[in-house]
Every structure is written in C-alpha cells, then in structure tokens.
Amino acid sequence: MTTPHSDADPRRGRCVDALAVLSFVLLAFWVTARLWVNPANGVRDNRTDQAQFEWMMAHGARVVTDFAYPFTSDRMNVPDVVNLMANTSVLSMSLPLSPVTVWFGPRWSFLIFLTLGLAATGVAWYFLLSRVVVGARGPAWLGAGFCAFAPAMVSHANAHPNIVSQFVVPLIVWRTLRLARPGRWLRNGVLLGLVIVWQAFLNLEILLMTAIGLGVVVLALALGRPALRSAARPFAAGLAVAAAVAGALLAYPLYVQFAGPGAYSGLSTLIRGYSTDLAAYLAWSRESVAGDARGSEPLVKNATEENAFFGWPLVVLVVALVWWLRRNAVVLGLAAVGVVFGLFSLGREIRFDGHGTGVPGPWAALENLPVLHSVVPTRWSLALTPIIGVLLALGADRARRLAHRHPAARGQIRFATGTVLAMALLPILPTPLPATRLDPTPAFVTSGAWRPWVAGGRSIVTLPLPDTTYAVPLRWSAETRLEMPLARGYFLYPDTRPGADRVALFTAPPRPTSSFFETVRRTDAVPPITPEDRVAAVDDLRHWRAGAVVLDPRLRTAESLRRAMTELTGITPTRVGGLWLWDVRPLVD
Secondary structure, three states: OOOOOOOOOHHHHHHHHHHHHHHHHHHHHHHOHHHHHOOOEEEOOOHHHHHHHHHHHHHHHHHHHHOOOOOEEOOOOEOOOEEOOOOOOOHHHHOOOHHHHHHHOHHHHHHHHHHHHHHHHHHHHHHHHHHHHOOOHHHHHHHHHHHHHOHHHHHHOOOOHHHHOOOHHHHHHHHHHHOOOOOOHHHHHHHHHHHHHHHHOOOHHHHHHHHHHHHHHHHHHHHHOHHHHHHHHHHHHHHHHHHHHHHHHHHHHHHHHHHOOOOOOOOOHHHHOOOOOHHHHOOEOOOEOOOOHHHHHHHOOOHHHOOOOEOHHHHHHHHHHHHHOOOOHHHHHHHHHHHHHHHHHOOOEEEEOOEEEEEEOHHHHOOOOOOHHHOOOOHHHHOHHHHHHHHHHHHHHHHHHHHHHOHHHHHHHHHHHHHHHHHHHHHHOEOOOOEEEOOOOOHHHHOOOOHHHHOOOOEEEEEOOOOOOOOHHHHHHHHOOOOOOEEOOOOOEEOOOOOOOOOEEOOOOOOHHHHHHHHHHHHOOOOOOOHHHHHHHHHHHHHOOEEEEEEOOOOOOHHHHHHHHHHHHOOOOEEEOOEEEEEOHHHHO
C-alpha cells in the first residue's frame, strides 16, 4: 500500500472530502429516487424480497422493544420457527434502525437501509482508498464510486440492502492492514474482530468472499514486498486475537445457524445452478445507461442478480490496467483473486449467451463442500466489483503521477486518461431503480381487526399462502410489528421430506392444503375436491393453529381461491376490513 498524499492545503482537502461524501449521498438518492418520490411505491423487480426485508426490520425493532429472542422467530411459519441466522436477519442494521421502524414503519426503515447502504459503501471505500491505498482523492473517488454504484450493486439494490451495504468491507480491509503495525497487536486484533462480527450480522456471504480475497492479497504482499515480512509476528498475533474475539462473539449465533431449529444443509441444486453467463461480463446491465432488459434477460436469472455486466470496454481496460501495473504486488494479488472469483462464478457448467457449453466449471468440484454449498455461484462475480474499483483507483493514481513527472505531456496524459475512463464508465452509469405502486395494506391489518382471531396462540392463514411469489402477507405482519403471526411464509427452511437431506426450501415443506391452493393459484381453476381433501384441510388448519383464513379480493385469482376455500371447508366467508375472511375456529377446535 502507498503513503497517503499530503495536501498543500488541508482546508481544501477537507472540502474535497465533503464534496465526495455529498456525491455518494446524491448518487444513492438518484438510484432510489422513485421510491423516495412516492412512499407508496415499492421495488418493481423484487417485491417479494422487499416484503421479507421489511419483515426483518420489524423483527429487529421487536428485539429492541419487546426483548424478543434475536436468532429465531415464531411470528412466521406457525407453529414452527424460522431460523433467522440461516436467513437474512440483518440484525446489525435492523437493531440501530429500530426507532425508524417503530415511529415511521418498516417500509421507511427498509428504504433508509437501502439508500444509506449505497452511500455509506461509497464513503467507506473513498476514505480507505484516499488514506491507505492510493493517497489521492481524485482516484480514490473514482474507485469508490465504482465500488458502490457498479452495475452489480445497482442490480442488487432491487431489494437486497444487505448486499449493497458493503461499507464494513473497507473497514475489514483497513483493520487487517493495520495488524502489520508493531506495538498494538492486541488493540488492532480486537478492532478487527469487532468489525468482522458487524459484517457477520449483515451478510455472511460477503464476509466469506472478503476473507478469501484479503487472504490472497496479503499473501501477494508478503511475497512481493520482502520488507513487509518483518511485520509477520505482530500481524499473526493480531490475527489470532481477531479470530478469538470474532469466534467468541459468533460461536452461539453460528451454532444456532448450523445446528439450531430450522437449520438447513445447503441450498437446493436449482439455486446452486445460478451461475454467471460468460457473455454477461461483456454485456450491459438493464439498470445502466447503455443497457436494457431485452439485452440482459437471456443472460441472467432475474433483475437482482446481474452480478457481472461490466461491458466490454471496461473489461478491456481492466486487462490493460493489470498489465500496465503488473509490477505492483497488490495488483497481482487482486488479479489473482479476480481470476479465481470469475471462474467460480461460472458455476458447475460454463454457459455462453444463454446456452450451456457442456464444459464443467471449477465450481463443480467445490459446490458440495460445507459452507460453500450455501453460496450462490453467480455471487462470486459480484465480488469482482471492489476488485475492479481498487484497480481503477490504482490506475488513475498511476496516470496522475505520470502527468506530474512529465509536465510537458501533462495535457495529453490527462486527455487520454479521461477519454479511456469515459469510454469504459459512461455506458454503465446507473439509472434509477424501476418502481411500482404497492397495494395499500387492508384495513383488516391496519385497524387491528385481526386481533380476536390470533388470541390463544392462533395464526392468520392467507390465501395464497405466502412463498417466493407472494410475500405480501409478510408486509402486513411487519406493519403490525409482527404481532400478527402467519402460517408459512417466505424464508429459507430445511426440506424435511424423506430423501431431501434437509436442503433449503424458500418456504416450509409443502402440506396437502398448501399444494392444493398453489394449484388453484397457478391454474385459476378449482380442481375436484374429495373427502380426503377436506380431512387434510382440517388437519393442516389445526397444524397451523389457524384462527382465520383471509383472502385479498384484489388478487387476479381471488375468485377461484374464494370458491376453493368455501367448497373445501363448507364455511361461507364474510368481508372484514377489505378482505374475505373464513372464521375457522369452530372447525379446528
């Protein structure tokens, strides 16, 4: 790493810092503008994940206000629990934002989380790059801006605030590099351990990728800069302290995650097949100036997982930067990590332009290993974003130094640098996230009319039952601060059916009645109902401790669902607070 550049005018330097911070805040508001302009809007391309994160924000508030147990919850998936450590609990953000959740509601805390995550990521990378890596504010701003607002980050801003909130990663990098300083190994180790814990409660997947990337870069520094080897002893001592602190604080939460109720054994084969198409590295993201959905859809599973999409000019520039800066040990380390992550992202079979090639990827040999079986392979290409951001900062700083050493050619060097950067970066500038108006929450929820039906530990059963395609009930529950418990839900949960090996589902294992209503929703028709179906329905309602079944009449398939529920139970529904309601208490008592 380099020595920070000393400004001739400290006041001017502070002014530049303030402008840099302001620019990241404005960019974050630009990306999320359509959500701020109309609070009734939601993320168009990922409403289910937004509902889930609003539920998680409500859980964090409940931990603070009601001293609820933080690592599992019984407010969804009644009568069982949801293992929140094995899901996206985001406790490191939901807890501090609990005042916002309580006073203004979970939708506002979600939006603040999303916007703040983008801005804070840019700010954190800016200060790391300007103070530790390149020591110059202009190149640092360039690299930090890419780290926070690259196509992959804007794609994940479609309701993945835990992934775009990568502001802890630069802190981990900074504290890791500080371990090499002699004399304060204990203090430095404790601080590193604490930021590791912070990231663990934000996103463990990002923490894993950061650890691997940092390990390779530190090794490259040790090999490429022999003078640094004298710092091996304080570095190792501090690292041991960090491991001890993080291990002690995370031991119990990780036990709950991997061995507690609702723990699962890796993701399903389908999800582990989500890989990055090789052609996506050269293509444009739909949320960039040069991109559109028609060009990106054939190359990606959904709008939230456009983890590459750097565009061919930037790919060419990155390759050229690595060659130009190849004498820099940090660059070689970053290039090595980038190649490894890029290969991992291709998954078990390399795909090109939407088609399988039949060529196995390196990930095929690793995907069944413990911990790695819970990683979505395409996310490895997301980890290339900060690598490229740092390379851009290093390259721009090298050009700045070159111009300083050759004043006669300064104009030409600056023009060439600006032209190359413009060609590579202008096409991938972000556009505001698409938004859509969310249906208002029914009065049945907002008025508290649901309370009589959950007395005695009962739950509310919604039609359709919530899952990956219909998560609106999670938003309803969140607006009640989780006081309205739900049957089933949208979460990762082990498949406990025979032969399933407890791999993760995105809801609870199917029951006869949940499968029945899934068929009704999918076909918009009521299948023939047998006496066995009616018996199974009563058994399932008893299992869910159902007090009432409710249906939103605004749904496209509402008429079929209403008729199916009425024929299945023999109970005539009534309209309560804008919803159809079946009082099933006499049926299940």
